[in-house]
Amino acid sequence: GAVVSQHPSRVICKSGTSVKIECRSLDFQATTMFWYRQFPKKSLMLMATSNEGSKATYEQGVEKDKFLINHASLTLSTLTVTSAHPEDSSFYICSARGGRQGGWETQYFGPGTRLLVL
Amino acid sequence: GIQVEQSPPDLILQEGANSTLRCNFSDSVNNLQWFHQNPWGQLINLFYIPSGTKQNGRLSATTVATERYSLLYISSSQTTDSGVYFCAVGVRRDTGRRALTFGSGTRLQVQP
Numbered sequence: 001g002a003v004v005s006q007h008p009s010r011v012i013c014k015s016g017t018s019v020k021i022e023c024r025s026l027d028f029q030a031t032t033m034f035w036y037r038q039f040p041k042k043s044l045m046l047m048a049t050s051n052e053g054s055k056a057t058y059e060q061g062v063e064k065d066k067f068l069i070n071h072a073s074l075t076l077s078t079l080t081v082t083s084a085h086p087e088d089s090s091f092y093i094c095s096a097r098g099g100r101q102g103g104w105e106t107q108y109f110g111p112g113t114r115l116l117v118l
Numbered sequence: 119g120i121q122v123e124q125s126p127p128d129l130i131l132q133e134g135a136n137s138t139l140r141c142n143f144s145d146s147v148n149n150l151q152w153f154h155q156n157p158w159g160q161l162i163n164l165f166y167i168p169s170g171t172k173q174n175g176r177l178s179a180t181t182v183a184t185e186r187y188s189l190l191y192i193s194s195s196q197t198t199d200s201g202v203y204f205c206a207v208g209v210r211r212d213t214g215r216r217a218l219t220f221g222s223g224t225r226l227q228v229q230p
Contacts, residue, residue, distance in 0.1 A: 002163075034217050038159075043204065044220045091159055095218075105149040105168075105208060107218055109161040 006110035023094030029074035030096035038091040084117045120145045124221035139190040141205030149208030
């Protein structure tokens with residue numbers, strides 16, 4: 001149990017285009033989902049927190065108009081990178097919280113999406 | 119915000135050796151998790167351990183919340199244990215923000 005999926009796993013796009021990344025909790029309802037970003041050989045940095053049906057809360061320094069987050073249901077959150085540029089290239093990872101397994105506070109992570117903007 | 123420090127940053131072991139990874143944090147926490155990030159980037163939950171001791175096979179973890187540190191023990195290491203080990207902590211705030219703050223990780227390489 002407590003599986004989180006992400007799609008796509010890898011995407012290459014041209015500069016100026018928009019890319020949507022989906023995050024799904026497969027066997028539990030996620031009251032809260034989180035989006036992280038990881039640069040090579042670095043740690044994970046929180047970008048935003050989203051609760052189902054409400055606006056996302058962005059961390060300081062994260063442009064909400066650049067990284068659009070929609071948490072439409074208790075099992076799906078999407079991150080859209082708008083007008084992507086090469087500096088947006090990174091590894092994006094989502095996580096979900098809300099499953100009973102492991103405790104209510106436990107977060108489960110998706111496999112990540114590697115974005116390369118040319 | 120809360121600070122999370124992990125040590126050592128890098129560790130090279132021979133197969134079969136034991137190791138201890140440490141995580142220090144600067145404030146009281148409601149959540150502490152240990153993860154193993156494999157070479158493909160997947161974060162694998164090892165332990166949810168805001169306090170106390172847990173064991174799972176060759177791995178065990180102890181968190182002393184009053185002294186603000188946690189330890190991850192790996193015994194009889196195998197080459198498949200290689201990767202990055204992250205400690206992450208969460209603090210419950212009035213705003214309801216419960217995201218995890220990650221340490222910088224310990225990069226483990228187990229040699230055959």
